[in-house]
Amino acid sequence: MKAVAPGTVIFHRHRGYGVITHVNLLTGWISARFGNEARTLDLNLSSDEVQHADGEPILFRRAPPDRMPHARLMAVVRELHSAGYQKLYLYSWPKPSGLHWRWHLFTGQRNWMQRSWREGWYGSGAEYNNNPVMGWGDTPGATTEELIHALAKFDPQGLAQALGRDEDHTAWFAATCEALLPGYMYSLNVERPPGGGLIDAPPVPVVAVRAGLPAYTGPEIGWPPGWAGLWTRSHVMPARRINLTGEPELR
Structure with a gap:
């Protein structure tokens, strides 16, 4: 369509x-x-x-068109991995309301819980539902190649940080895309069961990106490299320190 x-x-x-x-x-x-x-x-x-x-x-x-941009972003990341930009990672998780899903592309060091934030590299399904673009100057319905060019034009310095090798993550991501695309996305959110603790290494949650698709019944998706030991604590970004003195802090 x-x-x-x-x-x-x-x-x-x-x-x-x-x-x-x-x-x-x-x-x-x-x-x-x-x-x-x-x-x-x-x-x-x-x-x-x-x-x-x-x-x-x-x-x-x-x-129906995609209600969430994550599958399109997965295709973009897979192509960039093939081009040598293997230090590029896609984090997906739901908003607390559960109505929309967030996405975050980050580059450089592979640290899921301490990942760096860069303006324009994250967004929400709530925004995508009302104007289906990523915010890089792309157009609705843009192909994977067009999205890559839009991202490179939007922030060439940021994309340059993704150059490098991360072979185990690239292999995991390629296998995940093969199993899920074009109709499904993965979520890296871990819910704590009511009244219980986190389950060690449960299957990665999979969600359909458009209406009318049946529940995912394909092979279980494993967690990306670097997630060992992360199931025992809450997955939240650390709060930034508040400096009330006005004096610069030494690092």
């Missing part, structure tokens, strides 16, 4: 040609403006017979 995003020209049998102003990939509802009308019209992509400008029907229920 073609990209459905703000700016997409559509055709409605009663209103004629219009432009999408807002889209929610989670629900399938859009807002569109037609002609000189001041107000937008809310439409459902599954039942209101909305078409692309060239007449192709938008079959949201039968061929």
Whole structure:
């Protein structure tokens, strides 16, 4: 299915040609403006017979687009690994509400719990649902190659930090992509069972990235290299120290 995003020209049998102003990939509802009308019209992509400008029907229920960007990011990371950027890692985990999923690309040292944050290298499924781009200047529906070029143009210095070899992680990631793509993503979140402790090395949780897909029934996904011993404590980022003196701290 073609990209459905703000700016997409559509055709409605009663209103004629219009432009999408807002889209929610989670629900399938859009807002569109037609002609000189001041107000937008809310439409459902599954039942209101909305078409692309060239007449192709938008079959949201039968061929829904990805609700989360993680599978697209996995394809990007796999290609960059093949090109020698093996010190590139993708962390995925849900928001506390469980409604949306976060993603974080990081480079350099492989340290999952102490990973460095770099502006533009992390995002949320909540943002993606309303405007399906990564924020690098890419466009909705961009191919894996186009996403790689967009990322390289957005932050060449950051991507340069991913150059190097990490063969065991690259092998794990390639096998994971082979098992999950294009319809599923992995989560590196570990939930503590109610009233119990963390289970040592449980299977990696797998989640579908689009509506209508059955539950994942493929082979179990193991944890990436470097996770040994991380199941015994909470997986949270350390809080930044607060300096109330105004004096620079020595490191």
